[in-house]
Amino acid sequence: MPMCSMQKGTRKNERGLLLLVLACGVLLLGNIASAQIYLPKPPPEPSEYGKVILDNYSTAGPGAVVFDHWLHRSKFTCRLCHVDVGFAMQAKATGIRASTNREGFHCGACHDGKKLFDGKTIFAACSDAANDKQCDRCHSLGKKGARKYEYKEFTAKFPKGIYGVNWEAAERSGVIKPVDFVEGLSVKKAPMRSREDFSVKAGFSWVNPIAFSHEKHSIWNGCELCHPEIFPTAKKGTIRFSMFSNIEGRYCGACHGKVAFPLNNCQRCHPNAPLWAP
């Protein structure tokens, strides 16, 4: 009899152990799954990065517009387009139409057939006089060879980083000179005063603090593009930044991971961190 109870006890222990192992396995799998969700997705090729397909109204007509963010960011500041011209930071929120372009808003704020850039007239967007070939310059989804600029050729002389063009270095070297004013829409302002860069302590001791270039961000974005809509308060300790929130598209993730350098590029924010996260 005592032998029998001992066997029962061993079986119970085995079952308990099995349950424990199973629970650990489920926990581990869960963690891996959530880590998969919360790891930054590998970005596409730099030429595809930040590409916006505008297909709100145009699919039935001339076809969807392919907007290359890299092309426009080489010529204009973020602030100019997202504050003065009024391009929303979220998809389908701007309400661009051929008529609004013709009225001098949205793309038509610059693409009016009159304004000059680098001594060349900027073609008119959605002009009544445009032929199919001209329409295809923007309405180019699925039309091979319709676009004038290709990433590889256009950025051939730009300084490169670990992922595509290093735009900060490109501006520093004078290869690009982003314009911050468009006649008729922009407000004349005094030049932006230099903002002090600062570091943000990371939540974990093994992660290097973030070296944040406030100067660069304020020159490209202005103050009002980030505050208060992306970073709603200046009170220290109120916002808990994390890579999770960035990956979800909040805070730094409002731009980084979408159009500005990807979140996998660890060292750009955390000096001495690994160069690149998979």
Added chain:
Amino acid sequence: MFKAKIMAVLLFMGLVGLCGVRAIGGPHWSASQADPAQEAWRKEFDDVCSKTQDAMTFSQEELTVLIRRCDDLLPQIEKLDETRKKVYMGRLRMCRGLYAYVLDAKRNEKK
């Protein structure tokens, strides 16, 4: 009689020409064009929102005045046509938001 006919034809052609110019090449209303009634709000908008890069240098009183001026502009911008309204409401929201953000930061600094 002949002269009158010529005059009538010329007058007709002139009228057709004028209508044609309007129909074919009539200037589209552009963002940079505005009638004098709209000029007042635009001047005020430009003035209020031209100071955003200096927001940190303003006192709490100055920031409060700027916020109030933004609020006063709102009803005028609401009257604009759809696209203009959307663009300028967005800009005003950002401009006012920044002044309120800086004011809040300054108040917290004093605490």
